[in-house]
Amino acid sequence: MTTKQLKTGAPASATRRSFLKTSAAVGGGLTIGFNLPAFGQGDKPAAEVNAWVQVRADDTVIIKYARAEMGQGSMTSAPQLVAEELEADWKKVKIEYALANEQVRRKRVWGDMSAVGSRTIRNSQEYLRKAGATAREMLIAAAAQQWNVAPGECVAQNGMVIHKASNKKLSYGKLADAAAKQPAPKEVALKDPKDWKIAGKSMKRRDIEDTVMGRQRYGIDAQVPGMLYAAVAQCPVFGGKVKSFDAAKLTNRRGIVKVVQGEGQQGGFVAVVGNSWWRAKEALKDVAINWDVGSNGNVSSGSIMEVFKAGLAATDTAVARRDGDVTKGFAEAAKVLEAEYFTPYLAHSTMEPMGATVMIKDGRVDVWVSSQNFEGSLVSAATAAGVPQENVHVHPVQLGGGLGRRGGSQDFTRMATLIAKEMPNGTPVKMLWAREEDMQHDFFRPASLVKVKGGLDAQGKLHALHIRVAAPSIIATLLRLPLKEGIDPQAVACFNDHPYSIPNSLVDYAQRNTHVPVGFWRTVGHSQNPFVRECFIDELAQAAGKDPVEFRRGMLGKSPRDLGVLNAVAKAANWDKPLPKGVFRGVAETEGYGSYTACVAEVSVNDRNEVRIHRIVIGIDCGYVVNPDNVKAQLEGSVAHGLTAILWGENTVKEGRMEQSNFHDYRMMRLNEMPKVECVLAPSGGFWGGVGEPAQAPLAPALVNAIVAATGGKRVRSLPLKNHGFSLVKA
Amino acid sequence: MIKLNVNGRARELDVEPDMPLLWALRDELDVKGPKYGCGIAQCGSCTVLIDGEPVRSCSYPVSAAAGRKITTIEGLAQRGRPHPVQQAWMDHEVPQCGYCQGGQILMAVNLLQKKPNPSAADIDAHMTNICRCGTYARMHAAINAAAKMMGGAKSADKKA
Known part of the structure; x- marks a missing residue:
């Protein structure tokens, strides 16, 4: 029991802390994870055929999943690719997380562990399929050796190796030990996707039963004996510091153990540690913290807008794309249009707020954290704790949403580690941010101001296009990496790689960083720039007197995949057929994360600006589809996530801090507002595209183009729609 | 205490x-x-x-x-058997991240107790919990399926 005199005032350093009288039993105890081993005590461990495939004597095939699961479904679909080549019996496949600690000890045997950028399938499909095929060949070789026949006489099928001539069979479980000793073949042939039996099918997601039965465990659910809880207050103005704090009111407060001060990634913080999170959170209200907000206390959304506006007029821009000569192109144009578009900062607001549980004991660090990159969490905890990476164990858990918040920045892992470091050896501490803390200390989707100028020739064809972006850089500020030729690819996404044939085009970027921390957000630059590009394309189509789909088709001759998905969606939406009176539609076509997406929205808008969305038709060409039902789920989810942002999403700055703090002022879409969504899967094969993010890209422009059509052509050039007086009503 | x-x-x-x-x-x-x-x-x-x-x-x-x-x-499960709402949730693969789903399922259970055959408007009015992953359409479908299952279960009980 810690009973020390309370100290108050300004601590000299982050390591100096205040001890409070406590009634809590502070103790160590054994770490109990919820990641139980796959076999019971006394059972023979599984034989490892390779890093991805283990087989147990009872024929259970364990396939490792090396990234995180946050609802995107890759925990099921990635192993489907391994199982397919392995010729496994899917019913006997068990999926287990690859552990970050083992990853470090085994020289990163599982490759990239981060579940970001819609990349799990597209970036790992080849080595996953090869791992399955390699293990299959080793199982075949083991059987052939046992039967004394040539491997070529044997086939693998449904978890068995069969000798065709004699019809002898051996199950994988009986072959596993011998297979593990076989040399791995250097070359393996991969299946033609048209022959797939497990991949390409809507296999049930393996994590769903635990979720539905209440057994799923998230980072917030970590339960470790002797665990204490930490509630945190960070300086409300980003980058500010703790000048001093007074915790005198906490003396003799039930369950309060300690007050800790530290430096987080967004400035100073104070944490109250207690034997219940609620007690700690309530006690935190009674800590008087004197913040030094620094020079940012006067920053507002208005002053940030001035910075962006200056960016649009700047001469120090970096060129992201140049075709032909835009100056000449505009001089030759018959008609020139100009517009400015704005998209705001956006918080992630995953349903599970940020947090982490950390225990440091005798130089070993155990971490339970909802993270999109368990290896990144390991590195962060090792650095913060000052221990070798091999000493850190990150216990994988499901994430209560990721949305990009839990990948690149491990500020929450680092902060929890710093707090745990202040506690006696072996004290587990669960740090949890209140929703308010989570929303006000996000790494926000950047705001962006974009100026677009388009020139049409006498035939109404787009002859010149200039897009200038003034926006912060995530790469430069969050990742602190130098920009290649001054360009942040997220800031100019879908501009620098637009698929349209335009003789003269220029895309340039004025990097304008503010004190607001920015980060990756589901669909990142593709969540905002398509709104600009595809709405402006509609402005140009209208000026040219052309149908929006026809206008786009005319520029997509060299981009067959963009054209293909546009045509598929236009067809599914009956674009060529008339609509009922009062119903209008809009279209958009985009590409991103290696996939191609298009959307048609049908709306009606009454004289009170109430928007009824009658239908959203959304389509994707992701090359190959690994789990069709899951792809549909991601499209549906992208629509809900996107509509929330389009209708209501904005985080605004006043006196250097974010104004919104919880769901009452940062509104989320609810069930009664969800429109009818029709998914179009249009896989054209031959490539592997991402799925979790790209479908959000065409949604905003399709919807806004429809609303513009429904309101007599009055342009909407900023989001969210609520700022234009629009509200959403169930159709 | x-x-x-x-x-x-x-x-x-x-x-x-x-x-x-x-x-x-x-x-x-x-x-x-x-x-x-x-x-x-x-x-x-x-x-x-x-x-x-x-x-x-x-x-x-x-x-x-x-x-x-x-x-x-x-x-919610009785003798290890999933509640019909849980079963419908699995059949329709409703959850994505799943964090909100325990609350959503309990809301649906309560709805079906009050209205064994809810209309679309009943579902809209009752299901007010936030899901950030956007599983709303599947919840709708699963509630309808559970309503059917529970109707079936009731008549089976009567026969027994």
């Missing part, structure tokens, strides 16, 4: 009467199904049933639940 009945089990705990039920369940009794989402009764991730009625436990003092029957997502 506050006496609670959680999922049919009698529990006693020595906590402040104004501790929200959510934290009493999660931190004191290790019942982790109810989730913290907002703390201000906005999102519904913390939903539990008290005597069959949904309550946002983040904003409900533990003392008010004393002596009453509390059901969390962990207590």
